[in-house]
Amino acid sequence: MLQNxxxxxxxxxxxxGLVGGAVLTMLIVMVLLPAPGFxxxxxxxxxxVTSGAEGEQTYSLSLQILALMxxxxxxxxxxxxxxxxxxxxxxxxxxxxxLGTQQTPPNQVLISIALFLTIFIMTPTFQVIYDTAVSxxxxxxxxxxxxxxxxGNILREFIILNTREAELAMFAEMAGDAPYEDNDDVxxxxxxPAFITSELKTAFQIGFLIxxxxxxxxxxxxxxxxxxxxxxxxxxxxxxKPKTRLGFxxxxxxxxxxxxxxxxxxxxxxxxxxxxxxxxxxxxxIVSESRLLILSYTLMFSxxxxxxxTALFWIWILPVFLGQPFLRLFLLAEHGLCPTVANVSDNTxxxxxxxxxxxxxxxxxxxxxxxxx
Numbered sequence: 001m002l003q004n005x006x007x008x009x010x011x012x013x014x015x016x017g018l019v020g021g022a023v024l025t026m027l028i029v030m031v032l033l034p035a036p037g038f039x040x041x042x043x044x045x046x047x048x049v050t051s052g053a054e055g056e057q058t059y060s061l062s063l064q065i066l067a068l069m070x071x072x073x074x075x076x077x078x079x080x081x082x083x084x085x086x087x088x089x090x091x092x093x094x095x096x097x098x099l100g101t102q103q104t105p106p107n108q109v110l111i112s113i114a115l116f117l118t119i120f121i122m123t124p125t126f127q128v129i130y131d132t133a134v135s136x137x138x139x140x141x142x143x144x145x146x147x148x149x150x151x152g153n154i155l156r157e158f159i160i161l162n163t164r165e166a167e168l169a170m171f172a173e174m175a176g177d178a179p180y181e182d183n184d185d186v187x188x189x190x191x192x193p194a195f196i197t198s199e200l201k202t203a204f205q206i207g208f209l210i211x212x213x214x215x216x217x218x219x220x221x222x223x224x225x226x227x228x229x230x231x232x233x234x235x236x237x238x239x240x241k242p243k244t245r246l247g248f249x250x251x252x253x254x255x256x257x258x259x260x261x262x263x264x265x266x267x268x269x270x271x272x273x274x275x276x277x278x279x280x281x282x283x284x285x286i287v288s289e290s291r292l293l294i295l296s297y298t299l300m301f302s303x304x305x306x307x308x309x310t311a312l313f314w315i316w317i318l319p320v321f322l323g324q325p326f327l328r329l330f331l332l333a334e335h336g337l338c339p340t341v342a343n344v345s346d347n348t349x350x351x352x353x354x355x356x357x358x359x360x361x362x363x364x365x366x367x368x369x370x371x372x373x
Contacts, residue, residue: 089114090203223277229347254324
């Protein structure tokens with residue numbers, strides 16, 4: 001039973017990575033489709049063959065092919081750096097670190113998820129590029145340089161819309177340029193670093209809103225893995241499980257959990273972080289981290305009240321409360337009512353769900369396998 005589940009988990013990870021790689025390959029092929037002119041002239045020659053006076057032959061690599069292969073090497077970086085991929089992969093990485101799951105899900109799965117989400121976000125932009133640049137070019141109604149210019153301008157609009165004005169002004173000043181009168185005046189040497197920096201800042205802001213105190217939770221989760229279902233040692237057993245219908249409703253609402261997190265944060269900020277699973281060497285960093293989080297949350301909520309903004313409610317508080325019932329039920333199934341023994345096949349439960357749930361939960365439904373690995 002356990003071996004079959006492990007095999008399914010590995011196949012799921014491999015499948016996501018394989019599909020993600022195939023999608024990226026298809027994008028590269030679409031960008032590099034040969035022009036009609038090349039087809040009419042017999043294709044782009046890979047080698048030049050020169051015959052000498054005595055019949056010997058000399059082979060040389062075409063400069064065009066050399067340039068094309070060099071372009072292929074940097075194309076993935078260009079595609080990922082000019083899309084939403086950077087923002088998504090950083091947020092997913094921060095989530096994984098905050099959950100204390102180390103390498104679960106593995107990097108291959110994380111990149112696959114980020115690629116799928118990037119394609120989903122970029123599809124409207126890619127569709128416009130295809131309709132206005134790629135399709136006319138393939139039909140022979142547009143020359144290659146014009147197609148590149150048209151497609152580049154559309155992608156440029158996406159980049160500018162997602163670039164912060166402050167970052168643009170900063171890099172323009174560093175480049176020694178005056179404020180630009182129009183977006184078309186912004187050179188790519190200024191626009192691209194401004195866009196990447198904007199994506200990084202946005203990613204870390206999003207990650208902060210979903211971030212648990214990572215240092216404290218890391219040791220909490222490691223203790224849970226080391227002493228799973230062992231009374232007095234597994235810190236998760238200290239979390240009270242529902243015993244009545246009313247208690248069950250309160251539990252799945254997530255409200256007791258958030259009160260517990262807030263209480264832990266306050267205790268840690270005051271230096272009262274003496275749980276058995278916390279090593280002495282980590283106390284200073286846990287205290288500093290908790291104080292920084294409390295200060296940051298205070299500034300965010302104060303700013304929202306001062307400026308009358310509802311952004312925090314829509315992008316943070318509401319999604320958290322809507323997701324809590326799903327998360328609480330999911331967590332309850334992992335160890336709920338399992339015996340308090342050291343055997344991982346008895347104290348942990350794998351839940352068989354559908355593909356959508358497995359995708360959203362990063363295959364965490366294979367929880368026995370998660371503890372085994």
